[in-house]
Amino acid sequence: MxxxxxxxxxxxxxxxxxxxxxxxxxxxxxxxxxxxxxxxxxxxxxxxxxxxxxxxxxxxxxxxxxxxxxxxxxxxxxxxxxxxxxxxxxxxxxxxxxxxxxxxxxxxxxxxxxxxxxxxxxxxxxxxxxxxxxxxxxxxxxxxxxxxxxxxxxGCYPTASILSLAPLFNALDVDPAGAIIDAKSGLTGAGVKASNVTHFSNVNDNFKAYGIGNHRHTVEIQEQLSFLLKKSVNLQFTPHLLPVDRGILATAYMGVEGDMSQQKLDSLYQDFYQEKPFVRLRNQAPSIKEVRGSNYADVYPFWDDRTKRAIVITAIDNLVKxxxxxxxxxxxxxxxxxxxxxxxxxxxxx
Amino acid sequence: MxxxxxxxxxxxxxxxxxxxxxxxxxxxxxxxxxxxxxxxxxxxxxxxxxxxxxxxxxxxxxxxxxxxxxxxxxxxxxxxxxxxxxxxxxxxxxxxxxxxxxxxxxxxxxxxxxxxxxxxxxxxxxxxxxxxxxxxxxxxxxxxxxxxxxxxxxGCYPTASILSLAPLFNALDVDPAGAIIDAKSGLTGAGVKASNVTHFSNVNDNFKAYGIGNHRHTVEIQEQLSFLLKKSVNLQFTPHLLPVDRGILATAYMGVEGDMSQQKLDSLYQDFYQEKPFVRLRNQAPSIKEVRGSNYADVYPFWDDRTKRAIVITAIDNLVKxxxxxxxxxxxxxxxxxxxxxxxxxxxxx
Amino acid sequence: MxxxxxxxxxxxxxxxxxxxxxxxxxxxxxxxxxxxxxxxxxxxxxxxxxxxxxxxxxxxxxxxxxxxxxxxxxxxxxxxxxxxxxxxxxxxxxxxxxxxxxxxxxxxxxxxxxxxxxxxxxxxxxxxxxxxxxxxxxxxxxxxxxxxxxxxxxGCYPTASILSLAPLFNALDVDPAGAIIDAKSGLTGAGVKASNVTHFSNVNDNFKAYGIGNHRHTVEIQEQLSFLLKKSVNLQFTPHLLPVDRGILATAYMGVEGDMSQQKLDSLYQDFYQEKPFVRLRNQAPSIKEVRGSNYADVYPFWDDRTKRAIVITAIDNLVKxxxxxxxxxxxxxxxxxxxxxxxxxxxxx
Amino acid sequence: MxxxxxxxxxxxxxxxxxxxxxxxxxxxxxxxxxxxxxxxxxxxxxxxxxxxxxxxxxxxxxxxxxxxxxxxxxxxxxxxxxxxxxxxxxxxxxxxxxxxxxxxxxxxxxxxxxxxxxxxxxxxxxxxxxxxxxxxxxxxxxxxxxxxxxxxxxGCYPTASILSLAPLFNALDVDPAGAIIDAKSGLTGAGVKASNVTHFSNVNDNFKAYGIGNHRHTVEIQEQLSFLLKKSVNLQFTPHLLPVDRGILATAYMGVEGDMSQQKLDSLYQDFYQEKPFVRLRNQAPSIKEVRGSNYADVYPFWDDRTKRAIVITAIDNLVKxxxxxxxxxxxxxxxxxxxxxxxxxxxxx
Missing domain, CATH: 3.40.50.720 (NAD(P)-binding Rossmann-like Domain)
Structure with missing residues (x-):
């Protein structure tokens, strides 16, 4: 064009x-x-x-x-x-x-x-x-x-969640049932409509989970990760409501069997996200304000050798990325x- | 006396x-x-x-x-x-x-x-x-x-975390390696000392994880749950920092094998916490403001039959309970x- | 009784x-x-x-x-x-x-x-x-x-405003036209009803004035101060909306002619509020959290000799006092x- | 160049x-x-x-x-x-x-x-x-x-304060002693340094005045308004600390003698700020988020005929404008x- x-x-x-x-x-x-x-x-x-x-x-x-x-x-x-x-x-x-x-x-x-x-x-x-x-x-x-x-x-949650786990589901034969995504979103994710949910005094200085076990974004995440894994995925997704305007932070947990290390995990993510201008691989846990107002997704993969789990934290601005x-x-x-x-x-x- | x-x-x-x-x-x-x-x-x-x-x-x-x-x-x-x-x-x-x-x-x-x-x-x-x-x-x-x-x-996190999982570890022969506690705390948990961590503009409208894989409270939680399970426990604990003054919300995930249902889960928790004046079993996910300033721990056990996991959410005021x-x-x-x-x-x- | x-x-x-x-x-x-x-x-x-x-x-x-x-x-x-x-x-x-x-x-x-x-x-x-x-x-x-x-x-604003100026209007022959009350309230003052005004993202990290020149509480303040002054009062009152749940802080300005000093101002306030269990005279500007959840009104009278004005700051919890x-x-x-x-x-x- | x-x-x-x-x-x-x-x-x-x-x-x-x-x-x-x-x-x-x-x-x-x-x-x-x-x-x-x-x-406060009153001091023979500027700033105005003042839990859900009667920005405002009025100015300036990151809102009060109306006030401000790309004259009170992150100063002049005062409200982002x-x-x-x-x-x- x-x-x-x-x-x-x-x-x-x-x-x-x-x-x-x-x-x-x-x-x-x-x-x-x-x-x-x-x-x-x-x-x-x-x-x-x-x-x-x-x-x-x-x-x-x-x-x-x-x-x-x-x-x-x-x-x-x-x-x-x-x-x-x-x-x-x-x-x-x-x-x-x-x-x-x-x-x-x-x-x-x-x-x-x-x-x-x-x-x-x-x-x-x-x-x-x-x-x-x-x-x-x-x-x-x-x-x-x-x-x-x-x-x-x-969707906003799927963007953060999929970016957290895509390199693992793409490269490894992980057990998808082990994946847990504990996600936290700013209030703008609930939309502009005035309601009990969006009333300032129900949100300010407050925090809670919602949609436990049945949030719609679950299936969207599952479908995209299934596409990468080439296998059906049935994972856990729990959203929470943060007392902030913008931002999603997804904390994703994924057990990995076999030979893994921080270095290998890093390589996996670097390979997957090279040439992707809006994914920034970070070497420490990002906060949501570090991406606020921008199109960046900051992704931090951490290997916990004690529990044999990858913990991947991704921050995006829900209204932008x-x-x-x-x-x-x-x-x-x-x-x-x-x-x-x-x-x-x-x-x-x- | x-x-x-x-x-x-x-x-x-x-x-x-x-x-x-x-x-x-x-x-x-x-x-x-x-x-x-x-x-x-x-x-x-x-x-x-x-x-x-x-x-x-x-x-x-x-x-x-x-x-x-x-x-x-x-x-x-x-x-x-x-x-x-x-x-x-x-x-x-x-x-x-x-x-x-x-x-x-x-x-x-x-x-x-x-x-x-x-x-x-x-x-x-x-x-x-x-x-x-x-x-x-x-x-x-x-x-x-x-x-x-x-x-x-x-400790504040251990209080919320242990109360979330104690009835399960007490009654069932759960696999402790499957336990993940994703916890979120208000800023007062970081203490009164002025630092980069406690600076308003690093906290306000912000959110992040910290102490990933190695927070001291991990071992405190493990010890108490081991005591109940009568078996060594090695679990995952990830703390996050909320832009609020008070409150901890722990979202605990625990795979349960065998025969379980919402009703059975509820019974288990009711039995364990009857006669405990400061534990309030809730039938919906509590928010941290619902316990703010009080000694209550609000505990909400949820059974996800799709993933065969108990998800237990506990809210406390970190400075009180x-x-x-x-x-x-x-x-x-x-x-x-x-x-x-x-x-x-x-x-x-x- | x-x-x-x-x-x-x-x-x-x-x-x-x-x-x-x-x-x-x-x-x-x-x-x-x-x-x-x-x-x-x-x-x-x-x-x-x-x-x-x-x-x-x-x-x-x-x-x-x-x-x-x-x-x-x-x-x-x-x-x-x-x-x-x-x-x-x-x-x-x-x-x-x-x-x-x-x-x-x-x-x-x-x-x-x-x-x-x-x-x-x-x-x-x-x-x-x-x-x-x-x-x-x-x-x-x-x-x-x-x-x-x-x-x-x-009303909540009148409580804070009247307590700020009552001792002056009671004891002195002040010029009421000189009184300006610039007041700031937490969002609960706007009530529990969901609306654009109470939507979290319109309040959080935000601040604005409203009801400029015509807020209903103006006349309530005027009537009570008239009662003390024994003279009709026509003053300025401007409310603002704070991104907090509770609390009103009123900053009241009152030109005083003749002989005045910090010490005299303090005496005036001490005399007026002695035996009043819920008024706490402070020797520095109170913050709204210092009264939050309580029935106290913290009142701080300051004499500005450079401008010949009393500046009186009062903090209350709008839902309590x-x-x-x-x-x-x-x-x-x-x-x-x-x-x-x-x-x-x-x-x-x- | x-x-x-x-x-x-x-x-x-x-x-x-x-x-x-x-x-x-x-x-x-x-x-x-x-x-x-x-x-x-x-x-x-x-x-x-x-x-x-x-x-x-x-x-x-x-x-x-x-x-x-x-x-x-x-x-x-x-x-x-x-x-x-x-x-x-x-x-x-x-x-x-x-x-x-x-x-x-x-x-x-x-x-x-x-x-x-x-x-x-x-x-x-x-x-x-x-x-x-x-x-x-x-x-x-x-x-x-x-x-x-x-x-x-x-300075940040002087920018908002001077822009609020400049057209009045420029065009009219106002009595400068009548000017009161009640200003409110986000916490970033206090700088990046960790201290009691900047500790999250001293700011969050809180509000207070400070520097009452003696803040340094007073003299900066006075000098610039004196320059316009061609007469020495001795005015009142009171800063307050908002629980937000960015933004200053100045509420300026100025008694005006003689013939004034909303329309005349508007003309005065329009004349003064025409061709000024970063001053936006508004027809309702601006909030600080409406300028956040930008170089705009939103100025709202209001004439209160009951009290014969101009009330001018200006919002800027303290870190930008x-x-x-x-x-x-x-x-x-x-x-x-x-x-x-x-x-x-x-x-x-x-």
């Missing part, structure tokens, strides 16, 4: 009110090869984007339009920043137009509509979409993403742009 | 500047059967306790004295709220006097001076102390505590008082 | 779901002279109180009843923990029964229904209630409160109990 | 360990016209910058050098990110070399060494520096900054670059 010099690609963000919508705007507004043509909102149509998100005052003052008013023939790429269950209808509507679509919802991440319906407890209205949808984790599926017209952007940043990464691949174009945000610490 | 009516037991708090010292004062000042006679500090001697801890203005204005000036013959009980490595010298000095001593440091929690020296990397100066020291977790050792004159008050409150509980037992005297703090939420 | 020995007074809390309701329960459950007989909720009727507020598991498991099912003839005192506009109907319903009522809403705090309607933009349905209602700030109106059957419990604790203080006075009965909570810091 | 195409200006950051040092790196690493040649640290010399600040792993891995090893003849600009009292010696050492210097400390912000010594309680070792130093608030002194070789970058971002803005002006080059960071909310 090529553009005349100085001609920018044109994008639309479908869904303005959530955090993925505003985070996409934060990244795309400084993307060197792209222009945001419109942003949609059904409930806030007519307002300016900056009225919804005050931080964009004077930066993105676009008037919000309805999705029905988006003319896809004028566009190169669509970002669907919508809840699951809603997104599928828009994919259905627009997929045939040939426009590149990046769907940030969970609607096309899984292997089939049947698995979707089992874990999301919801009828899928566009099963055909699964045929072309590519799972948009560039560290695993770069080639398919480059050719895709529909990318299902990974876990959502909007990864979506832009996928877009760069789909449009044949520089892989890291527009993704040079330095992590904001403190 | 008995006292004349209206005559209160007399206590001294050795070590005023840390969080366990101030938390002991918070609890003891309202204890119906006890009076704080003095509080010591080597570095702040001469100041008032309320100058160090402004919240006590008008409540505890005692002038701080040096430990050397404490006359134990006037006292019934001593609380040592000192760092490990310092506490042992005071135990050595005062143990023979016959006074009841509750040591909140790690100096006498382990099985032997040898184990101590291996994990604390420090020479123990009073190995004789181990002979009489009783591990002060009342849910496991109530009878020994009642007779003890030296109680080693458990994990330190000062448990110390007062131990004192009540040692002095023959009502088990829960002075420990009626309702958790402070929000 | 007197009770037979061992016979406790009986109270009902009308309105269980909000923070004032749960905070009343936290205090009253340990009150030596009182028993909570029932707690009401229209929307959660039939649930246990501890299902709504998990921290009360095993402590207050009362089943919630509807207000219509409360039999006031069995009770000594009613706490109305209801929103303004709702409370007035219950006062109307129960006032004639002769039961002691403490209304924690804003419905009867102001001088007249007319002032209420101007600032609350709402028709008052029980103007007669103003005749007997006493403004329940014990530091100003102790004698009236002792005799009252209906007490209007002060600013709501439930003050309500219990009022109840103690109304029932002839020890003024500080049940209010011995030590501030929880950290 | 001009550079050959593709040739970048060369900068050194003197002082790596503090927040202004790391924030300068965060901004400069993406500046289109500039290259960071070296970063210095006396105490961490030999380490990589990314070892000190993990967020820069793989981004800025420069080895830290000692200031003595910096060769200024190879450089175009020096940023001094040093504590006050230290910076002056480096200005003395390097000023004569003709290199552009931007000093982020307080050493050359005030009118004279005498005023410095009075408020900073410290002997000034380079009084000559005051002759050429220009106060680097571009909204007031753009022309002088363009010609300057030594710029004293403003209050330090490193403003320093880069000054550099752009000094080097003749586009005013906003490298300063396109979108505020990070949430």
């Amino acid at each position: 090529s553009k005349l010099k100085n001609k920018k690609f044109k994008a639309s963000i479908i869904g303005a009110s959530g955090y993925t919508g505003s985070e996409l705007a934060r990244i795309l507004v400084n993307h060197p090869e792209l222009e945001i043509v419109n942003i949609t909102s059904e409930s806030h149509q007519g307002k300016r984007f900056s009225e919804l998100h005050g931080q964009f005052s004077g930066i993105v003052d676009l008037e919000l339009v309805r999705a029905a008013d988006v003319e896809v023939s004028d566009l190169d790429v669509l970002f669907l920043a919508l809840p699951h269950g809603v997104s599928m209808d828009f994919v259905k509507k627009w997929e045939k137009s040939g426009i590149k679509i990046i769907d940030l919802s969970g609607d096309f991440r899984l292997a089939s509509p049947e698995v979707y319906e089992e874990w999301y407890k919801k009828k899928h209205t566009y099963p055909e979409g699964f045929r072309n949808a590519v799972y948009g984790l560039p560290e695993l599926h770069e080639d398919s993403i480059r050719k895709a017209s529909l990318v299902a952007n990974p 876990g959502a909007a940043g990864q979506a832009v990464h996928n877009m760069n691949l789909m449009l044949g742009l520089e892989e890291s174009a527009g993704l040079d945000q330095v992590p904001m610490q403190p | 008995s006292k004349l009516k209206n005559k209160k037991f007399k206590a001294s708090i050795i070590g005023a500047s840390g969080y366990t010292g101030s938390e002991l004062a918070r609890i003891l000042v309202n204890h119906p059967e006890l009076e704080i006679v003095n509080i010591t500090s080597e570095s702040h001697q001469g100041k008032r306790f309320s100058e160090l801890h402004g919240q006590f203005s008008g409540i505890v204005d005692l002038e701080l004295v040096r430990a050397a000036d404490v006359e134990v013959s006037d006292l019934d009980v001593l609380f040592l709220a000192l760092p490990h490595g310092v506490s042992m010298d005071f135990v050595k000095k005062w143990e023979k006097s016959g006074i009841k001593i509750i040591d909140l440091s790690g100096d006498f929690r382990l099985a032997s001076p040898e184990v101590y020296e291996e994990w604390y990397k420090k020479k123990h100066t009073y190995p004789e102390g181990f002979r009489n020291a009783v591990y002060g977790l009342p849910e496991l050792h109530e009878d020994s505590i009642r007779k003890a004159s030296l109680v080693a008050n458990p 994990g330190a000062a409150g448990q110390a007062v509980h131990n004192m009540n037992l040692m002095l023959g008082l009502e088990e829960s005297a002075g420990l009626d703090q309702v958790p402070m939420q929000p | 007197s009770k037979l020995k061992n016979k406790k007074f009986k109270a009902s809390i009308i309105g269980a779901s909000g923070y004032t309701g749960s905070e009343l329960a936290r205090i009253l459950v340990n009150h030596p002279e009182l028993e909570i007989v029932n707690i009401t909720s229209e929307s959660h009727q039939g649930k246990r109180f501890s299902e709504l507020h998990g921290q009360f598991s095993g402590i207050v498991d009362l089943e919630l009843v509807r207000a219509a099912d409360v039999e006031v003839s069995d009770l000594d005192v009613l706490f109305l923990a209801l929103p303004h506009g709702v409370s007035m109907d219950f006062v109307k319903k129960w006032e004639k029964s002769g039961i002691k009522i403490i209304d924690l809403s804003g419905d009867f705090r102001l001088a007249s229904p007319e002032v209420y309607e101007e600032w609350y933009k709402k028709k008052h349905t029980y103007p007669e209630g103003f005749r007997n209602a006493v403004y329940g700030l014990p530091e100003l109106h102790e004698d009236s409160i002792r005799k009252a059957s209906l007490v209007a419990n002060p 600013g709501a439930a604790g003050q309500a219990v203080h009022n109840m103690n006075l109304m029932l002839g109990l020890e003024e500080s009965a049940g209010l011995d909570q030590v501030p929880m810091q950290p | 001009s550079k050959l195409k593709n040739k970048k200006f060369k900068a050194s950051i003197i002082g790596a360990s503090g927040y202004t040092g790391s924030e300068l790196a965060r901004i400069l690493v993406n500046h289109p016209e500039l290259e960071i040649v070296n970063i210095t640290s006396e105490s961490h010399q030999g380490k990589r910058f990314s070892e000190l600040h993990g967020q820069f792993s793989g981004i800025v891995d420069l080895e830290l050098v000692r200031a003595a090893d910096v060769e200024v003849s190879d450089l175009d600009v020096l940023f001094l990110a040093l504590p006050h009292g230290v910076s002056m010696d480096f200005v003395k050492k390097w000023e004569k070399s003709g290199i552009k210097i931007i000093d982020l400390s307080g050493d050359f912000r005030l009118a004279s060494p005498e005023v410095y010594e009075e408020w900073y309680k410290k002997k000034h070792t380079y009084p000559e520096g005051f002759r050429n130093a220009v106060y680097g608030l571009p909204e007031l002194h753009e022309d002088s900054i363009r010609k300057a070789s030594l710029v004293a970058n403003p 209050g330090a490193a971002g403003q320093a880069v803005h000054n550099m752009n002006l000094m080097l003749g670059l586009e005013e906003s080059a490298g300063l396109d960071q979108v505020p990070m909310q949430p």
Whole structure:
């Protein structure tokens, strides 16, 4: 795909009110090869984007339009920043137009509509979409993403969890039943909607687990690790809610039989992640603020010789590498742009 | 032990500047059967306790004295709220006097001076102390505590971790190698000392793991669970640092072979913790604020039939059930008082 | 009023779901002279109180009843923990029964229904209630409160603001137009209801002003200071929202003409607040955590000779001294109990 | 000043360990016209910058050098990110070399060494520096900054405070004694050093005032407003410590006599700040997260007709507009670059 010099690609963000919508705007507004043509909102149509998100005052003052008013023939790429269950209808509507679509919802991440319906407890209205949808984790599926017209952007927990264990599942004949992922997420993962869950005083100075044994992201992680292991995977995933805005930290435990050492573990990870610009292998446990606001995934593999387990800790910003940043990464691949174009945000610490 | 009516037991708090010292004062000042006679500090001697801890203005204005000036013959009980490595010298000095001593440091929690020296990397100066020291977790050792004159008050992480798994290790022939405890603690666990670790901007809106594979509390947990299992235990323990003041949440994973169900798991826990006033068995995952400021340990056992694992989540306030409150509980037992005297703090939420 | 020995007074809390309701329960459950007989909720009727507020598991498991099912003839005192506009109907319903009522809403705090309607933009349905209602700030109106059957419990901001300036308005002929109160409150002041305002990510790591120039508490402060000054008061009050759960800090500025000094200012405050058990005059600026969870108001008067202004800083816990604790203080006075009965909570810091 | 195409200006950051040092790196690493040649640290010399600040792993891995090893003849600009009292010696050492210097400390912000010594309680070792130093608030002194070789970058509180009141002091004959600035800052304003002040549990869920009546920034604000008013100014400034990392919110109160209205106030501010790219006039009170991570100052002027006061609220990120971002803005002006080059960071909310 090529553009005349100085001609920018044109994008639309479908869904303005959530955090993925505003985070996409934060990244795309400084993307060197792209222009945001419109942003949609059904409930806030007519307002300016900056009225919804005050931080964009004077930066993105676009008037919000309805999705029905988006003319896809004028566009190169669509970002669907919508809840699951809603997104599928828009994919259905627009997929045939040939426009590149990046769907940030969970609607096309899984292997089939049947698995979707089992874990999301919801009828899928566009099963055909699964045929072309590519799972948009560039560290695993770069080639398919480059050719895709529909990318299902990974979930935030799965991004951190899969990156933690992929090198082990790829290289070794591990026992998948031994894998435990104890994950902790900032509150933005719960979305922008006001509820008991998101009430400040239920979160501040507090901490708890949720979705124990049955969180939807479990199956997404299992499917991708199965793909690497070439064997069915049934693992343990437990999410927790951190009193922070952004960030996921996954602590993954994996028993490894046979001959292993810190050095071998390091090599395995280095080999797997070389040439992957957004994975930073660290030699000490990363904190979530060390990646905050950026597209980096900081991965720290630790070998515990006493218990014969690998403990792998991965930190990402759930809104960037876990959502909007990864979506832009996928877009760069789909449009044949520089892989890291527009993704040079330095992590904001403190 | 008995006292004349209206005559209160007399206590001294050795070590005023840390969080366990101030938390002991918070609890003891309202204890119906006890009076704080003095509080010591080597570095702040001469100041008032309320100058160090402004919240006590008008409540505890005692002038701080040096430990050397404490006359134990006037006292019934001593609380040592000192760092490990310092506490042992005071135990050595005062143990023979016959006074009841509750040591909140790690100096006498382990099985032997040898184990101590291996994990604390420090020479123990009073190995004789181990002979009489009783591990002060009342849910496991109530009878020994009642007779003890030296109680080693458990560590905060071990309290939450052991309470999570004790019923399983007590009743079943579990494989201890399968146990993983992924624990998360508020910052007060790191102590009152100013450092990079405790700097606000390194903690706020942040999260990380530390002590991976080698935290000292690992061996303390292993010893107590070995005692229940009657078999050596070698388990995984990973602590993390939460951006909150107080609270520990332990998420413990334990594979269980054979016939198990949610109902059986519940029965096991109910049997083990009946008559234990400070363990509250919950039917949903507790948050740390639901126990904040109180001596409760909220324990939630969950059976995951898909993975054949028990996942047990325990929430405590690290400064109360994990330190000062448990110390007062131990004192009540040692002095023959009502088990829960002075420990009626309702958790402070929000 | 007197009770037979061992016979406790009986109270009902009308309105269980909000923070004032749960905070009343936290205090009253340990009150030596009182028993909570029932707690009401229209929307959660039939649930246990501890299902709504998990921290009360095993402590207050009362089943919630509807207000219509409360039999006031069995009770000594009613706490109305209801929103303004709702409370007035219950006062109307129960006032004639002769039961002691403490209304924690804003419905009867102001001088007249007319002032209420101007600032609350709402028709008052029980103007007669103003005749007997006493403004329940014990530091100003102790004698009236002792005799009252209906007490209007002060607002949280007014409590901190009035205590900051009362000694000046009482003793000096100050120019009230010069008074500026810049106040900052924790999020619980915004209530338990989920909304954009209370969404964690709009509050965490954030700070803003609101209600600039027109917050309802302005007139409440003005009325009480007018009462002391015996002159109409028109002052400036600006509230701000802190990313904390509890606590109000008021920074009050008051130009003082003529002869003033730090020493004179201190005397003025000492004289005014002597014999007031819950006001602690401090000699340095208090932080909100130094009063958290307690009924104390920490007041620090500072004289700035360079600008000829008194700057008075007051810290309270908005849910205790600013709501439930003050309500219990009022109840103690109304029932002839020890003024500080049940209010011995030590501030929880950290 | 001009550079050959593709040739970048060369900068050194003197002082790596503090927040202004790391924030300068965060901004400069993406500046289109500039290259960071070296970063210095006396105490961490030999380490990589990314070892000190993990967020820069793989981004800025420069080895830290000692200031003595910096060769200024190879450089175009020096940023001094040093504590006050230290910076002056480096200005003395390097000023004569003709290199552009931007000093982020307080050493050359005030009118004279005498005023410095009075408020900073410290002997000034380079009084000559005051002759050429220009106060680097571009909204007031753009022309002088363009010609300057030594710029004293403003304090964080003064930046927010002066921007709040400058249009009033510039246009009206206000009574300066009536000005009160009640300011609130995030903890990073207290610096990177570990101390009681910066200990997490003294800040988290807490709030307090400090430096009441005597904070050093008072005189800096007074001097700049005197410059506009052409009259000596003696105003009130009270700082407070917020439990957040970044951000200052200044609430400024200014009585205005004569004919004023919201509309007139707005015009005054619009006139003063037109053509100022980093001041955003808002029509509602800004929160600090709406500017976080960016160089914007959001200013909201409100007219309270009831009290005849202007209340002006300004939000900045203390580390960007209050330090490193403003320093880069000054550099752009000094080097003749586009005013906003490298300063396109979108505020990070949430």
